Amino acid sequence: MSKKLLFVISSIIVVFVIFAFSVKITENMNDAKLMNDYTYQSIDNGIKKPTVKALEYHRTQVNKWLLGLVLSFIVPFALLISGFSSYIRDLSFKRTGVVFLAFFIYFLIYECITTIVELPFDYYGSFVLKHLYGLSNQTLLKWILDLIENLAITVIVGSVFIYFVYTLMRRVPNLWWLVLGILMIPIIAFVTLVSPMYIDPIFNKYCKIQDVTLENKINFELKRVGIEKCNVYEVNKSIDTNEMNAYMTGILNSKRIVIWDTTLKKLTDREVLCILAHEMGHYVMNHIWKGIILGGVLSIFIFYLVNKAALFVIGNSNFGFNKIYDMASLPLIIILLNLCMFIISPAINSYSRHVEHEADVFELELTKDNDAAVSSTVKLHQNSLILPSPGIIYKLWNYDHPTFKERVEFENMYKPWENGQELNYKKYIKSDM
Ligand SMILES: [Zn+2]
Secondary structure (H helix, E strand, O other): OOHHHHHHHHHHHHHHHHHHHHHHHHHHHHHHHHHHHOOOOOOEOOEOOOOHHHHHHHHHHHHHHHHHHHHHHHHHHHHHHOOHHHHHHHHHHHHOOOHHHHHHHHHHHHHHHHHHHHHHHHHHHHHHHHHHOOOOOOOHHHHHHHHHHHHHHHHHHHHHHHHHHHHHHHHOOOOHHHHHHHHHHHHHHHHHHHHHHHHHHHHOOEEEOOOHHHHHHHHHHHHHOOOOOOEEEEEOHHHOOOOOOEEEEOOHHHOEEEEEHHHHHHOOHHHHHHHHHHHHHHHHOOHHHHHHHHHHHHHHHHHHHHHHHHHHHHHOOOOOOOOOOOHHHHHHHHHHHHHHHHHHHHHHHHHHHHHHHHHHHHHHHHHOOHHHHHHHHHHHHHHOOOOOOOOHHHHHHHOOOOOHHHHHHHHHHOOHHHHOOOOOOHHHOOOOO
């Protein structure tokens, strides 16, 4: 490794340590502020004083995020500098002369190693902690099955994708990042189209919503906003979690509204309708399509940076490969992708928060039901032990929705129809039917 590269890596480590300390400091300050802001058990705008349990749980989430970040760099880095990556490459090619199969074997070994190394962390973070704080009923067997199914899908889909990317790198070494970035738009669209129909049902059971009265109410709202041919499903998420959610997903003929059964059990019809109105807002404002196109454009930018950085690293190191399109470079590409995503995620989250706020505005304009909007938001967040607001750095890097506090304050306040003011999204809503 050249001195130049060593300097770059050391600098990144120093910056990350400072970053982690800053996160912890801003979180402590935020905890103190919350205790100060919510001194009484009285309810402020519908938000109760955060419990000790919620504060503790939030702290575990912050630690989990920081540790996960470290692992996402350390594991591929270890595979890279130990020379293990080039060892797996040689092993894969020894087993088969078919290039695609070699990629498959390489990626299978790579994913198995990563999964095993990260297993204790995953188990603690996504199983033990969730049970400890009463957020999950999942059995260990279901957790293990989900893990194996996830691994299988990642290896199958991932190896096809990686084979495709590396072929592109070899064929058009100077412009692969541009071609791939442009192709990401149809690829993301295809995944969005296919996953609700073929991937999601692998993990949970989806069926048409059983409550006919609620279904009629939902269909009435769908008609009011002009969404046609949209099925409403419920999914048995209660076997995995006590948390609540509902969403609209898919594109073209895979579009559907999905409500977790936990949500149907814990929320009133009015509250469910508010959540779905928010989802319909995403749909009519084309947030899914905008997301797909933005994803493609961002990919071009990210792949460009990854290409530049990878060439720099390869030129200043000896990890057992000297071309970017050598499959042994995969851990390097993954490190660089993680690094780019880390740098860019505050911008992506900020855009997402903006879009989520638009959907909240739409929800209120469609339902004009501030009370149910507030109570659904409060139930959803307090049930998941989410704090009214997190520390600023944690928010920038992790919040793709406005904070709980921001959403409730807005939902309490926004009533333009009461003063005869024009609605922002009038054009999407058919006048009262
Ligand atoms: Zn949303």
